[in-house]
Amino acid sequence: MKKLIIFLSLCYSLMLFAKEPSAFDAGNLDVPNPYGLTTNEKYILQNKDDIKKLKKDSIFILSKIKELEERVDGLKSVVEGIDSNLQRLKLKYNEISENKNNSIEKLRSDLNKTVLLQKENFNEIKNVLKELTSLIDNINNTYVSKNELKELYSYIDKKISFLREEQKRDSLLSKSGAYLFKRAKELYRKKDYSKAKEYFELAIKKSYKPATSNFYLGEICYYQKRYDCAINHYKKSVSLYSKSSFMPTLMLHTAISLKKIGQKKEAKLFFENLIKKFPDSKASKIAKRELKKLK
Secondary structure, three states: OHHHHHHHHHHHHOOOHOOOOOOOOOOOOOOOOOOOOOOOHHHHHHHHHHHHHHHHHHHHHHHHHHHHHHHHHHHHHHHHHHHHHHHHHHHHHHHHHHOOOOHHHHHHHHHHHHHHHHHHHHHOOOOOOHHHHHHHHHHHHHHOHHHHHHHHHHHHHHHHHHHHHHHHHHHHOOOOOOHHHHHHHHHOOOOOHHHHHHHHHHHHHHOHHHHHHHHHHHHHHOOOOOOOHHHHHHHHHHHOOHHHHHHHHHHHHHHHHHOOOOHHHHHHHHHHHHHHHHOOHHHHHHHHHHHHHHO
């Protein structure tokens, strides 16, 4: 029992000794918690800590640089892919150009015309804006009555409507003459004479069936009781082509238009020529009745 007590006392003493700082470790910079350092040793220890921190920062920066390099490599792949696609498209374009030069030239021509029209529209809008700015300046500098303001608003509305119509007209001019003529006839049959007139005029601009288009323009004027206008278009139609299927109607309506504006002598000649040239036509029967009224 005494031996056991002596053994335990000895172990406890050794443990206490182990916990006490060793005099030999004073100034040792390699232990976890250095002590007993001189001023220089403390400075060295601080530098060591700074170096450790810089080392950690360097590792973090190198990691970031590697990450950025990977992203750059990814972007390079994307760019190379785009370059490859562009090269492929360029080759495709060259192939199309070689095979379809005529079509492409036509498309280019149409595109140039459209761009030119847009430029003209833009210039017109700029001019209108200048006029509006000038008008606003005048309003600010002088007294304007309610009537004058109404006139101003009316003028602006007309200008805007005009520009819209011009843009619409430019857009329609890009259509084919066949399309414009077909659409004009559809509108004419619906008695939408105002729109039909616009489409027939555009078809004439495209040099598509100008004789027939002028005949229909004459018919529109005739049914609107604008007889001078009708006669002018009938004359243009005949001057372009005098053997069309609608000649009996053209001659009949020309004669009636002449009668309406008081030129009875000329009307009589037209009725007589119609009866002579197209005796079996429906128009000829009407001409005979009209001729009796003149006698």
